[in-house]
Amino acid sequence: MRELGLTTLFANPGSTEVPFLVDLPDDIDFVLALHEGSVVGMATGWALARERPALVQMHTTAGLGNAVGALATARVNRAPLVVLVGQQDRRHLAQEPFLAGRLEGLAGDYPVAVHRPVRAQDVPGAIVRAHHQAVHGSGPVLVVVCMDDWERPAGPDRSGDAPVRVARPAHVAADDPAAAEVAAFLDAATDPALVVGAGADGAPAWRALTTLAERLGTPVYQESFGARAGFPQDHPLFAGHLPAERSRLRRALRGHDAVLAVGAPVLRQYVYADGPLVDPGTRLAVISQDPEEVHRGPVELAVLAPVASFTAVVATLVRGRSRAGARAAAPVAASEESAPPEPGEPLRAAHVLRELARRITPDTVVVEETPSSRPQLHRLLPARAPLGFLSAAMGGLGFALPAATGVRMAAPKRPVVAVVGDGSALYQVQALWSAARYRAGVLFVVLSNGRYAVMDRLAENGGSGGGKPPWPAFPEVSLAALASGLGCPAVRVRTHAELCRVLEETVPGLAEREEPLVLDVTVAPDPAFQP
Structure with a gap:
């Protein structure tokens, strides 16, 4: 929350939120309102004046129900809100204990998105994604958090399955800061790699990616289980399809210190396996015009932009280098x-x-x-x-x-x-x-x-x-x-x-x-x- 600037909390507390609110750090400003409509109304005014998301806490069914009208106003006013909704302890949620919330659909279509983390360790990533979606969708995003989740360890990767930062270029041009940042991301790498997917299937995107790959002299991998091809697969720099299991994925990308996914998720898997997607030290970034694909990527930089035109600009900005050492697929x-x-x-x-x-x-x-x-x-x-x-x-x-x-x-x-x-x-x-x-x-x-x-x-x-x-x-x-x-x-x-x-x-x-x-x-x- 600190990293996202979500340090002012608007709330009307309830019992399902006590594990979160007790001993709240001093740098988190708690703002009390006496009704949930006022909570959301104040947060809406704050978010519009600050031009960034506000953080809101709701108390399970009663609190969210009281706030629906104000959430509708926030959506129409295009106010970005990250709304934490308390839920009963997940360890006995199946028995529907007292104050268990039937929260599905309670706020109707007014939230931009609703997240229900299936594990405590997924809560931080859900909050990060909610922040990005509130900005992109200009409205409230709900994150339902079971009360016992706050007392669990977050795990080694606090952001989970969410990007650290999302760039949304207003227009694609050679002087675009996001394009320059992606080019710098690639130029700083000793051995970069590209991963392409269905979102890059089209003649303009193929041309842009071919130019980018040839300037970098870098291998190009196809996402696993891709619905369409994102690069000419008879090109000398095509390195094959990525595996859909983590240990094999790490081996496939081993040695690459930067991986840029273009029109592809980061990185699609099938059979679950423990461990990170890539080896420590490998930086990840993504370019996509699919907001959902962008918001769930565990990357340091995600760019929400038209794939073909944005990649074409990046290709003009990167430093050309030799193809020597590029690892292409076996004939x-x-x-x-x-x-x-x-x-x-x-x-x-x-x-x-x-x-x-x-x-x-x-x-x-x-x-x-x-x-x-x-x-x-x-x-x-x-x-x-x-x-x-x-x-x-x-x-x-x-x-x-x-x-x-x-x-x-x-x-x-x-x-x-x-x-x-x-x-x-x-x-x-x-x-x-x-x-x-x-x-x-x-x-x-x-x-x-x-x-x-x-x-x-x-x-x-x-x-x-x-x-x-x-x-x-x-x-x-x-x-x-x-x-x-x-x-x-x-x-x-x-x-x-x-x-x-x-x-x-x-x-x-x-x-x-x-x-x-x-x-x-x-x-x-x-x-x-x-x-």
């Missing part, structure tokens, strides 16, 4: 995955992806939904043009078949290939009827292993040594038969020779193709999986 051609299967060996996903890679053109849109084979797809089918890769940002299944259909309808001159697992395809197989009905000439490549392979691998690798999954395989399911029943042409492929023949016949005409085609390719499950 895909050197991978053992490029070899065709031996006689009698089953097809695997990598065999199919390699044959696709040999034939598709750089402007092809690859729509992905094959969780167990995604690492191979990233290695073998790099995005070479904006919108060259598309996946589901949320991770739920059922995206690829309808999304590929829609992409082809919107961009009829671009070849579209959907690479889908059979388990994923079943969630929206009905989309094949629409593809056929509206003549969306998508090539749907279904990798059919007759099971939820990614779930099998997670079960085997998870827990204390893993275990046997309870769900059965489903080898009886035929995507080719389902597609035909929905009026969509389909071919069943079982061998490498059949695969090559069908791809030779189909891929060269994808740009002009009007009829969709499903290739139901029988593949053996991949033996290993790491997110």
Whole structure:
């Protein structure tokens, strides 16, 4: 609170706030009002006069309920307020003890945001994010804090998952102080790195990032589980996709003393693991035009600005340096995955992806939904043009078949290939009827292993040594038969020779193709999986 300048507290105290208020440090000014409406009203006037956020304390349901009208006024008056709302002790909150607040939605739509930290250690980061959001959204932001949280240790990282400072350039220009600060952040590093994401997928952003990377001579990593590509993945400075587990992420970024994320979160993870995101001494910054992405980044500097134009300015300001030492990804051609299967060996996903890679053109849109084979797809089918890769940002299944259909309808001159697992395809197989009905000439490549392979691998690798999954395989399911029943042409492929023949016949005409085609390719499950 001191670091944010939140040292004047407007409040009407209640029992759920006692652990916070007792022995309040002398440099925190406590301002008492006799009703919560007056509390918020005074804080509103203070914030507008000081032109910075005011700190407010509310007492659970009763206090917040009394203050709703004043919070509405604060929102319409565009007054930035950080509002701490007391809650009962979380250790018995499930039993709904006396004074437990049903706070969900109590203030309606008037708060800019509402934070409910799930652990005591998340409270400091929530307050930092609330401060940034109150400034950006020009209104009150609520942070619900359980009374016992104030007596818990904050942990080694007090800010948690929030930026130390957020810059919001009013306009993007060569003399912008935020651009100069980002350039200085990169210039001060001995071995900087860039991390790009879906927010940088577009021709202007690709051009700006390519210029920036080449001036710095620095590797460029793609965010893990990114929905779109933020950089040309056939560029010599592209260093591959970041892993989604902390220890592997630290190893991947080891040696970089500064990491700038552009159009990407910092840094997206999947399976939880203890420890920091990066090694001590590695500085983090982010540029994004997504306020939520900016406000939750655990960085020293976050810039909320248009990605392409702001990055282009930064690229003109950084000091040019040699490319020597840049760590790019190993050439895909050197991978053992490029070899065709031996006689009698089953097809695997990598065999199919390699044959696709040999034939598709750089402007092809690859729509992905094959969780167990995604690492191979990233290695073998790099995005070479904006919108060259598309996946589901949320991770739920059922995206690829309808999304590929829609992409082809919107961009009829671009070849579209959907690479889908059979388990994923079943969630929206009905989309094949629409593809056929509206003549969306998508090539749907279904990798059919007759099971939820990614779930099998997670079960085997998870827990204390893993275990046997309870769900059965489903080898009886035929995507080719389902597609035909929905009026969509389909071919069943079982061998490498059949695969090559069908791809030779189909891929060269994808740009002009009007009829969709499903290739139901029988593949053996991949033996290993790491997110």
